[in-house]
Amino acid sequence: MAKGKAKGPKGKKITLKIAKNSIRITLDGGRRLDLSKMGITTFPKCILKLDDVDELDLSRNMLKKIPSSIQKFQKLRWLDLHSNQLEELPEAIGTLQNLFYLNVCNNKLTTKNLPEGLNLLKNLHILNLGLNCLDSIPTSLGALRELTEIGLFDNALTAIPNSVKKLPKLKKLNAERNPFPDSTKQVEHADSIKRVEMLHLVQEKDLCSSCLKMCMDERDKLNKLMNVTPSCLKKPSFPLLLTPNSTAKDNQEEWRLRDNLPRHSTDHVP
Template identity: 25%
Template sequence: MTESVVRALYGKAKSLNLSSKKINVVPECVSRLPNLSVLLLKNNSISALPNELLYLHHLVELNLGNNALKELPAVLGHLESLKKLYLFSNQITAVPPDVIDGLQNLVVLNLNHNHIRRLPPEIKSLTRLRHLSVLDNKLEEVPAELGHLTSLTEINFTSNHLPSLPVQLYQCKELTKLHVARNKLTSLPEGIKALTKLQVLDVAGNKLSMFPVEFDSLPLKELYHEDNRFVRCEPMSSVQDVEVLMLKELAARFVLQQDRDMSSLVHRMLPYYPPLPELLANGSCCALCLNPFLTTWLECVHFVSVNKETKIRSSKTIPVRAFLCSYKCFNTEGHSYYGVARK
């Protein structure tokens, strides 16, 4: 190991590999390699990093995988040039906000196989991040601030304890791969159609009953959804033919309908009542008649055949949620929507 460092010192090395050297401390002389851009320290017993590493101003890649770190060393927050950080297979329990704040050039962050329960809201500062992997941890929630990371192309939250995902995740419109298998998800947020570049989705081993509205519009090439609790198709007739709408709902439907007409008085006046557009933004559209409504009047499901070019492990037919505005629409003949019976 010493020979490797000595050669690096004399050769003004840009890369140093001290992986699998059975070391428990980083040699102090490593900090005397000002040109170092890649430092590989995986498969050792390192439990801390020397503060002197902050002098590695040109360090771009740091691999500390499979060591004995129990926390993210504070010195990492000073490595402002770092683009790739691998911390898999340690004993890390938390991600300090102050460390995250100093890593604004990160492109790859790998925290797999640790004991992390939460990611801090400050993760929003990693605006250049493209690959985020926190596989096999103890995550209990995903911060809404993740939606600020609009450069993300791949997220892996497989094997955690997540009961839900934030809708802000759909702001990451460059996302091509989303892995959330083996969590505790009971649903995916509505609006997933915004992920127009999503090619791989793994939701296997959760508690999903159906997929969100317009899920079938995604350009998926791979879909893994086995071992969930998807609804089954067991047709039954509707027993309610007349619905009574609240005044708020009736008014909202009228305003939403009028707002579609750019020349209408309602459309022109809405900007003068700021709370209204915000409220009406929660509206939806009937899958049959296409008329707008504010609240989910009738949750339905239709069974969609997955694109034959999509790689899939189980059934090629999946349940996709749909919203109908009324029982009048639901009772119309000739459609393929089914009501959802809850136990």
Template identity: 30%
Template sequence: MNTLDQLHSGELKGAQQVKLAFGLTEFPRAIFELADTLEILDLSGNALTSLPDELMRMSKLRILFCSNNQFTELPEVLGHCPQLSMIGFKSNQIRTVSENALPPLLRWLILTNNLVEELPAAIGNCARLQKLMLSGNRLRTLPPELWRCSRLELLRIAANQLTDLPTWLMEMPCLSWLAFAGNPFCAKLENSARFAAPTPSIPWNQLQIQHQLGEGASGVIHRAEHFHDEQVRQVAVKLFKGDVTSDGLPRSELNACIAAGKHPGLIPVLGQIAHHPTGANGLVMSLIDTRFRNLASPPSLESCTRDVYTPGASFDIATVTRIAYDVASAACHLHQQGILHGDLYAHNILHDERGHALLGDFGAASFYPPTREQRATGIQQIEVRAFGCLLEELIERCDESTGPQGGLTTLTQLKAHCLSDGPDSRPLFEAMVPVLGELAASCATQGHPSIETAPAELAQRD
């Protein structure tokens, strides 16, 4: 965080990144003194309603955050900023998005939790667009011109007023991560899916909360003790927040966690919290063994849609194959329940030193009717591309000398099929699981871990 004194005194001269949050009601004009160097400007958490036309003078500005302000329209000056590629205006009061507000190099647009009812057709001219985050608005339709954004990989349209999911979304060549829960067209399905898979109620007074394990956009996770029938078990408790997240509504995540059911590649849900003193929703889950860790970190501002791995991260073929098998098996199970995970990323996968993997974080999960075969297949093939991205990242860090001959070739071929620009040519998870299982078994014959059920004792992380 920078200060206004630093800005006005010239102390920030030559800065490439500035963050100011002091309840500002006007754009600090001293920022223009940084026009030749500033690349990232964060003005989130103020009370701004407009930006000056002179912003186009910021010739190197690439990233602009103005979340949690009081804008009612996306400023048109943004469309004249020559290098601007990432725009974040989450949690304002934006109703209007003009076609003139979209800069030519736009790559990442965040308008989560606003009042937007319509997107301009000009969104289709944003040829570089990769991430579009629109959850928590009032959209009733999507402009068909969006289909022209052939590089679009992540789309968040949950918690809007959409009456249907456009079929042309399933034809977009790069779309990999999609969230659409909490819209009228899927609300009935979401509720019925949840009640089709009831889970026990666990009274709040049976839980003794201990230390915090983690916090995500949708909730906070604590370690806890569950006292029941004179027995005590160690559990994890996730209490959901009420706010719209970038992925959607916390209640949609809760419903998906319950409806997902049991699978060795998923974190077991033990029950739903009842009688919380403030009425908060929550889940009681098994603990994941502490040897499990996140496979990667979320995408950075630079990587945009790709996860960030620890420098020097390396995996043998057996580990890569085992992770791929566990994740594909879990995704296949979800698809059989009519659930799209929506966020199949390495940073949402926990793994141990033997390659056992658990797919977590249902914040972007959505329900779809598996009986509508063509629609269901198209939705599943979107997630298959996300799996292809995961395979690509793991293969890049794989030592091919550590597994059976031809093992890496099999994985590389599978990756290529998953990443096909023609969505209808991608294999479904139900076809990939046997292939990966056979390859994992081949690794096991060479002294590597075999396919077995993940450890029973688990410890929750988020």
């Protein structure tokens, strides 16, 4: 007869030394603590001693909970928790008043476990709630007046509150693949719907043969188009790589800062 309950995966233990060695300097001079893809199952308490970082990446792990002690990261402006197993967020997340970018895509969040503290993130510009278990969006998110992008794709939403659709600075709203009664009415406020998931660039060796062939075919089509109209300098688009579980390229800072984040300034210290 088995003794006790079955335990989940133990996960990798993060020491303070490992955490310190995982700090990188971003192009705008900030400090980024990157603990993504580390097999972490429990929030490493040791990183609370590094609470002066500007960016924290805990994505693509197996975290089930973020503790209230996250509030110690008062300088944080960029927080990535995507692709974990989070069922809730702590109320204390609302104390991170410098937060510019928050990605909790691809978790197990439910509407009832979205903390009211989210409404206090007055400097938040980008919020990704896609690929979760949300059946509604709190109208109180309309208090986030600085939001320019919000991802709500792949949930169980049947409506989007007007308070969210009519946010004054909202430019991108992705609500694709939700069971809306009339999906066209849900996005009529936005000029166009664009994907706001994280884009992870991958090397050819990380792609399966079929995906690699598809990407190469797209590249060939792009090259033909550019040969016909050489003055066109459009960037290549690889929609099939817009998945939160893609293997990330090591040096993502340049494209992320260029496309998603503001330069280092006195106003905001993603």
